[in-house]
Amino acid sequence: MNQQRLMQVLLAPQVSEKATYVADKNEQVIFRVAPDATKPEVKAAVELLFKVSVESVQIANVKGKQKRFGRYMGSRKNWKKAYVCLKPGQEINFVDGGAA
Secondary structure (H helix, E strand, O other), X not given: OOHHHHXXXXXXXXXXXXXXXXXXXXXXXXXEEOOOOOHHHHHHHHHHHHOOOEEEEEEEEEOOOEEEEOXXXXXXXXXXXXXEXXXXXXXXXXXXXXXX
């Protein structure tokens, strides 16, 4: 796979209560990913950027919410998130900016 493409696949870590709970319970990390990203691309990107070994990847499409702007209805963009399951003993520490 093209290394330049892999650098654009991961957009940001998803930081929320649910993401923290999943990370502690299942050895998983949640990322926002590009809308056209595939599982093999996400796996390769995480292994390249964080120097960890990935066991599996699940991907979910998140629908954008309907919102009102004054009297006009609008909607947020749809986005994609990836649940990355790391092999036992592996972890990603975002506070230090990389693998621990």
